[in-house]
């Protein structure tokens with residue numbers, strides 16, 4: 001009789017412990033909307049390592065566009081703040097280097113200006129080593145001159161460095177990974193300014209953060 005009772009006691013204690021774990025797990029999952037359409041992902045080697053400190057060089061030509069340079073810095077800051085524990089959990093930080101600074105060591109992101117003959121507002125090339133991105137180079141077409149368009153383009157391209165691909169299923173504004181209209185280089189109606197909860201959920205799952 002005593003033996004049975006103590007068994008039951010152990011069973012109840014086990015239930016309580018499992019319940020607590022589920023409750024903790026449920027808290028972080030609650031940040032993801034129920035009707036979330038997540039952008040496709042490219043695998044964990046196509047995102048920054050967790051906690052990476054990425055050195056960023058920005059082409060000085062962006063200073064010639066009123067608000068242009070600031071828009072790029074703001075796009076980086078938004079992804080950085082999205083990396084918190086209740087965001088995507090990447091913990092990635094971006095250090096924008098001064099012009100003429102010594103060559104960076106470690107993970108790097110370069111944002112430059114150019115003319116994309118293949119069309120599109122921008123393009124990003126990625127290099128992966130030891131399971132994560134170590135270098136990214138983004139070229140933004142010189143016909144993108146509106147600061148808000150620049151911000152949206154930069155937020156989209158940085159999204160590629162977090163393992164996200166184009167999202168054809170995502171509605172405009174619901175993700176930074178929607179495609180642009182493809183006609184107007186300064187279109188600001190089809191993009192988004194902030195990584196969404198759906199974007200962050202995809203980044204977290206893909207990166208294992």
Ligand SMILES: [Zn+2]
Pocket residue numbers: 156157160165166
């Ligand atoms: Zn893209």
